[in-house]
Every structure is written in structure tokens, then in C-alpha cells.
């Protein structure tokens with residue numbers, strides 16, 4: 001490809017999440033601002049929040065306004081175009097992405113059905129909950145995939161606390177019960193965060209509720225231990241910490257059905273609950289199934305080569321949770337923010353090479369371990385696995401600091417040092433003047 005053709009090239013990225021937004025920002029900074037490449041991000045939402053923070057929004061310990069990124073402003077500052085809308089199809093012959101009409105809350109059309117031409121397409125559309133066909137999940141369980149889900153959960157949690165307060169008799173009969181299905185990182189983090197924030201909400205004057213007696217959080221896991229994807233030592237430490245927090249953990253417990261006010265297990269037990277959250281596994285979005293004849297696996301992920309190009313079209317790449325990328329004998333690269341981040345960094349270097357007709361390097365996943373947050377003062381996890389060949393298990397304040405630094409690194413990739421420092425200071429000041437938990 002000549003220099004002139006390279007400079008005209010259009011890179012379209014669909015999905016502005018952990019992987020897609022970092023990629024658009026970095027490509028925009030280096031090539032978009034100077035007009036060397038045309039970078040377009042197509043995203044169905046207007047604002048972005050890092051998904052691993054959703055459990056904190058749900059529990060009310062994080063103010064979403066202080067952390068959300070406005071896509072339009074980000075695109076303006078970083079040299080890429082942002083187009084709001086939901087991708088509904090791809091025409092591989094014409095090299096076009098089809099985007100559905102975008103409607104406002106009252107159903108009025110904001111943008112019509114549109115198509116976008118590309119020379120290179122990157123799909124980074126993430127994942128969604130997998131209920132494995134369990135009856136009642138769609139109707140009765142909440143999920144934690146989007147900002148809207150997290151906000152809805154928070155509202156219901158505060159309402160449940162107020163209801164428990166209003167209905168308590170002097171004998172204290174009303175309880176607030178939460179059941180979380182799935183003790184992976186999302187379920188464990190939500191349980192720990194909720195334990196703390198429900199106690200805080202109650203402390204703001206809901207004195208008819210006795211937090212020790214009236215709040216019950218149950219974590220239900222089908223595997224024989226919590227955090228089944230992490231090393232066994234991490235699970236053991238986590239179970240000890242959850243017990244200390246007063247969270248009930250049921251392992252080897254398979255869910256048969258979810259009802260409006262209960263979770264039924266296959267062994268006949270019933271767990272009563274006002275709030276039920278389903279956090280038991282993910283799959284790529286259903287619309288990817290057979291999209292434009294691209295190869296997908298049984299959980300709808302796009303199968304990619306080691307270069308992250310889809311197997312049936314070298315001009316279409318996939319990254320993050322929606323990509324099935326081999327990790328050798330260990331199966332596929334796990335659906336984690338660190339994988340999405342690494343793959344975005346890899347494509348940042350490789351896409352210009354692709355456009356210049358140069359051979360591409362293979363992507364290799366480097367596992368730096370996993371950290372799971374257990375509330376304000378503690379975290380647990382294994383780190384440095386890729387560096388020293390074995391896992392070191394950490395717990396407590398140090399692990400918590402490591403956990404927080406992951407988010408800072410992501411923010412740094414999006415905003416740079418000055419803005420991250422100023423934002424951090426602003427949040428510290430706000431924390432001194434506002435309640436530590438969101439009360440509405």
C-alpha cells in the first residue's frame with residue numbers, strides 16, 4: 001500500500017469498552033489528530049464506565065458521575081470520531097458496517113439507519129450474562145452488565161432497606177435478603193461491597209433495621225469453591241474473609257429455578273430473597289452468532305487467529321470478551337479487562353502494519369494474576385504469575401492498593417497523567433464533603 005493509500009485508510013472500531021475505547025483513544029492520539037488515519041468508534045451508549053466498577057455503582061459506594069467518560073468529549077480530545085448506535089450487521093463484500101436507527105427515550109429517531117465504510121474493522125463488543133437457559137432468570141434476576149443495570153440495582157437496594165425499616169415491628173421480623181448466583185469475581189466483589197454499603201445506608205437513620213440480624217447476603221456457587229477460575233489458595237483466603245464479613249456461602253449448589261422472591265436449588269433447598277442477582281457466567285452477544293458468515297464458537301465469540309484477525313476475514317479483527325483467542329493448553333484467553341487492555345495495545349501497534357501490507361506479530365496473553373476486591377480495606381488475589389512462573393497469594397491492604405492501581409492504569413491509558421492526577425484529587429475532596437454511600 002502506498003503512503004497516500006495508507007493515509008486515506010478508515011479504521012472502524014465497534015464497541016467502546018475496556019478494549020475498544022483504549023484502542024480508539026491511542027490510535028486517535030497518534031494518527032487521527034494528524035489526519036493520517038480516519039478512526040471511527042461506533043458505540044451504543046453515550047457515556048462509558050469501566051465495567052469492573054459496576055459492582056461499586058450497584059452497591060452505592062461509587063459516584064458514577066465522577067467516573068463516567070463522555071464519548072463525544074473523549075473523541076474530540078483524542079482525534080477520533082464517535083458515532084452513537086448499535087451495530088446490527090456487516091456487509092463483508094462492500095466492507096460496510098450497518099448501524100440501527102438510534103432512538104431517544106421517547107422513541108423519536110435521533111439518527112437513521114446508517115452504514116459506515118471500513119478498510120479495517122475491529123469488533124470489541126464485549127459479553128453479556130449467560131443464564132444457561134435456567135428458568136426464571138430473565139424474569140426475576142437482575143444482572144450487572146451495564147450502567148443502567150447497576151443504577152437499577154442500587155435503587156432497589158436502597159428501597160429494600162427503607163422498606164425493611166418501615167415494616168419492622170418492635171419484634172424485628174422483616175429481613176433484607178439478597179441472593180447472588182455465581183461466586184466468580186463479580187459475585188464475590190458485589191457481595192462484599194453490598195455487605196458494607198447496606199450497613200452504611202442503615203446507619204443513616206434507618207434504626208429499625210438491625211444490620212447484624214436483618215441483613216442477609218447469600219452467595220450461591222455451583223462449583224465446589226468460590227472463585228473457581230482462580231488458584232485454590234485464593235479461594236480459601238476469600239472464603240475466610242467472606243465468613244468474617246458475615247456473608248453466607250453455598251458451594252456445590254446448583255440453581256434449578258429463580259422465582260420472584262426465591263432461588264430454588266436442584267437439591268430441593270430454597271433461598272428466600274428480595275433481591276436476586278445473576279452473575280454466573282458470560283457469553284458474547286447473541287447478534288454475533290453467524291454474523292456475516294464469520295466463525296463463532298458455542299458462546300458466540302468470534303474465533304480469531306493468533307494475530308487477532310477473524311479466521312474467515314483477515315480485514316476484521318476481534319478483541320476482548322467477544323474474541324475466542326487460543327491460550328494454548330489452557331483453552332482460550334479469559335474474559336478479563338487485562339486481556340482487553342493487552343489486545344488493544346497489541347492492535348495499536350499491528351493495525352498500521354496491516355494497512356501497510358506488513359506481516360503481523362502474534363498476540364500472546366500474559367497473565368498477571370487476578371485481584372478481587374473485598375470492600376474498602378481488603379482485596380485478595382494472585383499476582384505476578386506471568387513474571388515468576390508461580391502464583392503469589394496476597395491479601396489485605398496491599399492487595400487492595402494493587403487492585404486500585406489496575407483502574408488507575410486504565411484511566412491513564414484513556415486520559416494521561418495530568419487529568420488522572422486532577423481527577424483523583426477532585427474525588428478525594430468530594431469524598432470529604434459527601435456521604436460515603438449513595439443514598440438515592
Ligand SMILES: Cc1cc2nc3c(=O)[nH]c(=O)nc-3n(C[C@H](O)[C@H](O)[C@H](O)COP(=O)(O)OP(=O)(O)OC[C@H]3O[C@@H](n4cnc5c(N)ncnc54)[C@H](O)[C@@H]3O)c2cc1C
Nearest residue numbers: 015017018019044051052086087125126320321335336337
Ligand atoms: C461487574 C463486573 C466486574 C468485573 N470485574 C473484573 C475485574 O475485577 N477484573 C477483570 O479483569 N475483569 C473484570 N470484569 C470483566 C471485564 O469488565 C471485561 O473482561 C472487560 O470489560 C472486557 O472488555 P471489552 O472491551 O471486551 O468489553 P466491554 O468493556 O464490555 O465493552 C463492550 C462495549 O461494546 C458496546 N457494544 C456492545 N454491543 C454493541 C453493538 N451492537 N453496537 C455498538 N456497541 C456495542 C457496549 O455498549 C460496551 O460499551 C468484570 C465485569 C463485570 C461485569
